Amino acid sequence: MVRSLQNGIESQQPVSGAPVMSHKKFITLAVAALLIVVVAWFGQVTNQEVGDIVQQQFTQQQLLLTRQAAVGIEGFLDERTALIEVLADEIADESPENMTAYFRTVYSRSKGISSIGFANSEGVIVTGYPVEDVAIGLDLYATKKNVSFDRARDTGETYTTNPMLLVQGGIGSHIGVPVYSDNEFKGVVFATIDISTLSDRYLADVIPEGHGHVYMITMIGRSLYDSAHKEMIGKKYIGSFCTNNSSYAEILSEQMQETEGTGYYFDESSGEWRIVAYTPIVWHNHIWSVATSVPAREVGALVHSVYRKQILFITIVIAIILAGGGSIVLIFSRWNRELENEVEKTTEDLKKSNTELESANTKLKELDRLKSEFVSIASHELKTPLTAIKLSMDVLRSLSGSEKDIRTKDELLEIVDRNIERQNRLVTDLLDISRIETGTLKFNLEPVDLYDIIRESVRSMRDIADRKGISIHTDPEGETLAITGDRDRLVQVFVNLIGNALKFTEKGEIRIHVQMVAGHPEIRVSDTGIGIPPEELDRIFDKFHQVDSGLTREAGGTGLGLAICRGIIEGHGGSIRAESEVGHGSAFVIVL
Numbered sequence: 001m002v003r004s005l006q007n008g009i010e011s012q013q014p015v016s017g018a019p020v021m022s023h024k025k026f027i028t029l030a031v032a033a034l035l036i037v038v039v040a041w042f043g044q045v046t047n048q049e050v051g052d053i054v055q056q057q058f059t060q061q062q063l064l065l066t067r068q069a070a071v072g073i074e075g076f077l078d079e080r081t082a083l084i085e086v087l088a089d090e091i092a093d094e095s096p097e098n099m100t101a102y103f104r105t106v107y108s109r110s111k112g113i114s115s116i117g118f119a120n121s122e123g124v125i126v127t128g129y130p131v132e133d134v135a136i137g138l139d140l141y142a143t144k145k146n147v148s149f150d151r152a153r154d155t156g157e158t159y160t161t162n163p164m165l166l167v168q169g170g171i172g173s174h175i176g177v178p179v180y181s182d183n184e185f186k187g188v189v190f191a192t193i194d195i196s197t198l199s200d201r202y203l204a205d206v207i208p209e210g211h212g213h214v215y216m217i218t219m220i221g222r223s224l225y226d227s228a229h230k231e232m233i234g235k236k237y238i239g240s241f242c243t244n245n246s247s248y249a250e251i252l253s254e255q256m257q258e259t260e261g262t263g264y265y266f267d268e269s270s271g272e273w274r275i276v277a278y279t280p281i282v283w284h285n286h287i288w289s290v291a292t293s294v295p296a297r298e299v300g301a302l303v304h305s306v307y308r309k310q311i312l313f314i315t316i317v318i319a320i321i322l323a324g325g326g327s328i329v330l331i332f333s334r335w336n337r338e339l340e341n342e343v344e345k346t347t348e349d350l351k352k353s354n355t356e357l358e359s360a361n362t363k364l365k366e367l368d369r370l371k372s373e374f375v376s377i378a379s380h381e382l383k384t385p386l387t388a389i390k391l392s393m394d395v396l397r398s399l400s401g402s403e404k405d406i407r408t409k410d411e412l413l414e415i416v417d418r419n420i421e422r423q424n425r426l427v428t429d430l431l432d433i434s435r436i437e438t439g440t441l442k443f444n445l446e447p448v449d450l451y452d453i454i455r456e457s458v459r460s461m462r463d464i465a466d467r468k469g470i471s472i473h474t475d476p477e478g479e480t481l482a483i484t485g486d487r488d489r490l491v492q493v494f495v496n497l498i499g500n501a502l503k504f505t506e507k508g509e510i511r512i513h514v515q516m517v518a519g520h521p522e523i524r525v526s527d528t529g530i531g532i533p534p535e536e537l538d539r540i541f542d543k544f545h546q547v548d549s550g551l552t553r554e555a556g557g558t559g560l561g562l563a564i565c566r567g568i569i570e571g572h573g574g575s576i577r578a579e580s581e582v583g584h585g586s587a588f589v590i591v592l
């Protein structure tokens, strides 16, 4: 055994071709071989069965055809016999001269009758039709041909002769019918039946040419007809075609015993096995046998044709099953795909709604937090000035009229004033934000000078800046820029921004700079203060939001200023954003 590491998994493989895999291979091969043997055996059995069935059907069919041909010939002979019997009746009272007209009619209307004649009561042939085929004037007694004539006269019954070679060629039989008039024997009317003609009519087409032949023999085995061997007429098959103890001789002797059946024989002339079906013909005192003989290979060809059709049928069925199955699989997989897509889409939608719900939830939580924060800030912001006012009032009441007290009184009144102002600002801010949110903040829009607004805002903050020692730089005096806006609200914005800048700058400077960007005035209020962390840059514009820092807490405020600024600027169709670097200052950029 060798150990090898594949994809980090340790596997064991046999060195020699023995255990695991070989064993499996062997089983697979054995199963395959067994399957082949079973299929081959099954095929063999089926083949045998199909062969037997086809052969059985084939010989049955052959026998039916033979029987049909025999019935045809029998009917023909009986019909011709009856015709001559009727004729005998009709001519009974006619003179020999008049008989010819009857004979002509019957002759021309009935195929297979080669001549009709009449021998008078003395046995002399007195008339006939066609004249050239009847030996008129022949005396049957003088020529010793009177045997059949005598029998007809003596018995009063129709006679038929054994087939014989005809002068005009072919083979034929004579039918003789005694003629009576008022019970007086008048003579015998006779007709010659051309057996070769009738055989051609009833037997020639029974087996298609090239697929076999038909023959008819007498009870002593002489050929009356053979579609393949015309030269055999009148001759015996045994001796000509086969020896006495051959398989064919056996069949021929069966035929000569007035039996019907089927069989096989080896045809020595063609060197192949043939299938034969035979059936007897009975006409008066004659018994003949009609047979069809077909090469055995015809059955093989038929079996193969059956196989070909079966294979074609199976192939079509398999193709239909495969195509149908394939289509069903395709349809199902398409449905499946559509279903998957739908499920995926629904899942996506659900995920989206979930995310939206989560963010709405977060927003709600944030709002809740802001609300709590507002309550605490507002109460603190409201309470602080009130406390200061209350304390100042208490001290004021206790003051006397001394000069020192008068100074203290002035300081206290100033404190009261400042705190009232502070509370006023807070209430104003709350009102503003509420109006912005409800969309009821009104703007008094008019043409104004932007620089003028900035200068006014700076002026109002100058004292505080000076007190903190922070310089405020603006664009040079004399600049003007006409815009449309609400003067007081815009001043409110800049005052707020400058106120914030002063609040969050310990030392340094504040700059206010105006420039035109893409046709719009852009005002930048920058400071050198503590700066704002990047994650807070957007959030500081939310109401009540304050950056959590010591300085913010120290500086106080409500977190409403920037929210109001944004409301006012957006109310003017502008925008405001913050840029900052912590520790290096902030800049608030307004685009109008």
Ligand code: ADP
Residues within 6 Å of the ligand: 500, 501, 502, 504, 527, 529, 530, 531, 532, 540, 545, 546, 547, 548, 552, 556, 557, 558, 559, 560, 561, 562, 563, 586
């Ligand atoms: P308030 O100033 O009343 O707290 P604002 O809405 O004006 O409310 O400001 C929100 C917060 O933004 C402030 O609390 C502060 O944390 C931050 N901030 C605003 N302006 C500046 C600035 N110029 N420098 C640093 N931080 C600032």
